Amino acid sequence: MAEMIVSKFFYKKEAAPLEYYKKNGNGYAALKKALAMKPDEVIAEVKKSNLRGRGGAGFPTGMKWSFIPKESKVPKYLVCNADESEPGTFKDRAIMTYSPHTMIEGMIIGCYAIGANKSYIYIRGEYVREAEYLEKALEEAYAAGMLGKNIMGSGFDCDMYVHRGAGAYICGEETGLLNSLEGKRGEPRVKPPFPAIKGAFGGPTIVNNVETLANIPWILNNGGEAFAKMGKYPNSGGTRLYCVSGHVNKPGIYEFECGKVTLRELIYDHCGGIRNGRKLKAVIPGGSSAPVLAAHELDIDLDVEPMMKAGTMLGSCGIIVIDDSWCAVKAIKRITHFYAHESCGQCTPCREGTRWLEDVLHRIEDGHGKEADLGLMLDVANNINGKTLCALGDAAAGPVLSFVQKFKHEFEEHIKGGKCPNA
Amino acid sequence: MSKKLLSEKFYSELKKIRPRYPINQAALLPALHLAQAEHGWLSDEVMDEVAAAIDIPPPVVREVVTFYTMYNLKPVGKYHVQVCTNISCALLGAEELMGHCEKRLGIEGGETTRDNKFTITEVECLGSCGTAPCVQINDDYHENMTPERMDKLFTELS
Numbered sequence: 001m002a003e004m005i006v007s008k009f010f011y012k013k014e015a016a017p018l019e020y021y022k023k024n025g026n027g028y029a030a031l032k033k034a035l036a037m038k039p040d041e042v043i044a045e046v047k048k049s050n051l052r053g054r055g056g057a058g059f060p061t062g063m064k065w066s067f068i069p070k071e072s073k074v075p076k077y078l079v080c081n082a083d084e085s086e087p088g089t090f091k092d093r094a095i096m097t098y099s100p101h102t103m104i105e106g107m108i109i110g111c112y113a114i115g116a117n118k119s120y121i122y123i124r125g126e127y128v129r130e131a132e133y134l135e136k137a138l139e140e141a142y143a144a145g146m147l148g149k150n151i152m153g154s155g156f157d158c159d160m161y162v163h164r165g166a167g168a169y170i171c172g173e174e175t176g177l178l179n180s181l182e183g184k185r186g187e188p189r190v191k192p193p194f195p196a197i198k199g200a201f202g203g204p205t206i207v208n209n210v211e212t213l214a215n216i217p218w219i220l221n222n223g224g225e226a227f228a229k230m231g232k233y234p235n236s237g238g239t240r241l242y243c244v245s246g247h248v249n250k251p252g253i254y255e256f257e258c259g260k261v262t263l264r265e266l267i268y269d270h271c272g273g274i275r276n277g278r279k280l281k282a283v284i285p286g287g288s289s290a291p292v293l294a295a296h297e298l299d300i301d302l303d304v305e306p307m308m309k310a311g312t313m314l315g316s317c318g319i320i321v322i323d324d325s326w327c328a329v330k331a332i333k334r335i336t337h338f339y340a341h342e343s344c345g346q347c348t349p350c351r352e353g354t355r356w357l358e359d360v361l362h363r364i365e366d367g368h369g370k371e372a373d374l375g376l377m378l379d380v381a382n383n384i385n386g387k388t389l390c391a392l393g394d395a396a397a398g399p400v401l402s403f404v405q406k407f408k409h410e411f412e413e414h415i416k417g418g419k420c421p422n423a
Numbered sequence: 424m425s426k427k428l429l430s431e432k433f434y435s436e437l438k439k440i441r442p443r444y445p446i447n448q449a450a451l452l453p454a455l456h457l458a459q460a461e462h463g464w465l466s467d468e469v470m471d472e473v474a475a476a477i478d479i480p481p482p483v484v485r486e487v488v489t490f491y492t493m494y495n496l497k498p499v500g501k502y503h504v505q506v507c508t509n510i511s512c513a514l515l516g517a518e519e520l521m522g523h524c525e526k527r528l529g530i531e532g533g534e535t536t537r538d539n540k541f542t543i544t545e546v547e548c549l550g551s552c553g554t555a556p557c558v559q560i561n562d563d564y565h566e567n568m569t570p571e572r573m574d575k576l577f578t579e580l581s
């Protein structure tokens with residue numbers, strides 16, 4: 001494995017204290033360096049690094065930061081998205097457990113770069129222990145003068161707080177998250193205005209994923225250019241944490257330079273292949289919202305653009321591996337149940353469409369499907385896709401469309417045979 | 424004014440939390456977490472007191488509470504067993520695990536045992552898919568679960 005940036009401390013010390021981070025990881029040297037630069041120079045360094053957001057959309061981080069207006073009559077904010085609720089994704093939890101200070105240091109640097117004096121970590125409510133680790137890390141950072149007034153004598157002030165969610169997938173979507181931070185229902189907002197113009201409490205706001213922010217200290221310490229050099233493709237620097245789950249021998253989190261590993265290599269060379277000597281059936285490569293790939297489609301570099309070219313997405317890097325003991329209809333039925341459950345209900349195509357899809361998938365899996373059902377599902381999914389306020393609609397439709405397309409024979413078997421062949 | 428249902432500790436914690444935000448309502452989620460930690464669930468009376476404590480209208484509290492799955496609108500058992508049955512856990516036997524829990528406790532998902540010890544709920548992805556199946560009991564995760572390990576836990580907790 002190449003040099004590890006984000007997983008360097010994984011599985012070493014739970015709630016690794018500040019002293020540990022300083023001794024073993026150059027801790028807070030990057031912040032010191034950043035505070036000696038002009039905010040614009042920090043943004044320029046991040047731009048140079050070609051760091052792309054790790055939350056799902058892969059948006060260039062430096063460019064996002066540069067959208068924040070320099071002058072603002074209302075306070076600006078930086079919010080860390082620690083909602084991690086995309087099924088198949090479990091990397092942010094490891095960062096917060098083993099490397100909380102890396103992310104906090106990245107956040108303070110981000111605040112300085114965009115001129116925010118207040119910052120929140122929005123963490124999903126279920127992560128009770130991780131929220132405690134973060135509270136402890138924040139306390140340590142305050143005590144050491146890395147947070148609060150006049151940080152390291154720079155004149156820059158910054159406060160940071162943990163804000164716990166309360167169970168809702170949609171609060172991972174950045175504007176749903178902001179509403180939830182404001183104490184409202186986590187319903188996504190109409191965009192524009194984008195958060196960089198009008199975000200938390202009406203102020204210009206950056207929302208970044210945990211892993212994105214955990215890369216910032218390395219970039220400051222080693223320079224944007226060194227980061228940009230890592231990875232196979234020119235517009236995507238650094239490493240990614242690939243979360244592998246499902247039917248592999250060695251599930252877990254694997255860090256590689258962006259795009260330098262293919263899906264096949266990851267599954268067979270690093271995760272020990274498929275369990276119990278079974279054969280691979282399908283891979284969902286970017287969290288459950290990503291269109292599925294069939295077993296013969298594995299020779300793809302794991303980076304944003306190659307995955308898009310292959311008709312799917314890298315998303316949150318949650319790679320879900322399904323072997324031939326599982327029924328494709330059952331898998332997409334479970335996934336669709338999730339989207340129907342989590343649809344916030346604001347947009348009719350998503351609210352009604354996801355439930356309808358779930359109903360149809362239920363009856364096919366139970367052996368009561370009709371021949372017209374395949375066409376019906378495509379029609380419903382196409383009427384959700386691109387027709388909603390936020391991307392949850394697309395996240396529900398894409399997987400259904402891809403499963404029906406790639407495993408059509410299984411759906412037909414269910415309908416013709418009047419039962420699930422696996423049942 | 425009727426007797427307060429929430430403790431001194433609730434009010435002193437809330438006092439610490441409120442200044443973190445520029446508006447009152449932003450303190451609502453943390454306040455509800457604190458209130459639920461004291462009562463185990465959010466009754467109408469508790470919700471009204473939370474509304475008064477942060478000075479927002481009671482209907483707003485209800486509107487928010489009903490959006491989130493972690494706020495309990497009825498009492499739960501001493502141990503709230505939450506079994507993830509989302510895809511990565513399902514692939515490794517979570518549905519069977521859920522069935523096993525239901526059988527062992529003699530209740531169905533969403534119900535509480537008669538002695539108020541256990542509530543069992545099917546939940547969505549807990550962010551522990553690499554160590555599936557995952558079961559959250561109150562605040563703690565239990566990973567790589569099997570029916571045997573589940574039985575052991577039930578025995579320990581009974």
Ligand SMILES: Cc1cc2nc3c(=O)[nH]c(=O)nc-3n(C[C@H](O)[C@H](O)[C@H](O)COP(=O)(O)O)c2cc1C
Pocket residue numbers: 052053054055056057058059061064081082083084085086169170171172173174175207208209210212213390391392395
């Ligand atoms: C339905 C939905 C759920 C999302 N969930 C998450 C999440 O759990 N964590 C996350 O970081 N981003 C999530 N996102 C993406 C965020 O909206 C946002 O793009 C991201 O936090 C930006 O951070 P980045 O630029 O650092 O990637 C989600 C998006 C959608 C549409």
Ligand code: FES
Pocket residue numbers: 087088089507508509510511512513547548549550551552555556557
């Ligand atoms: S699918 Fe169960 S923890 Fe993610």
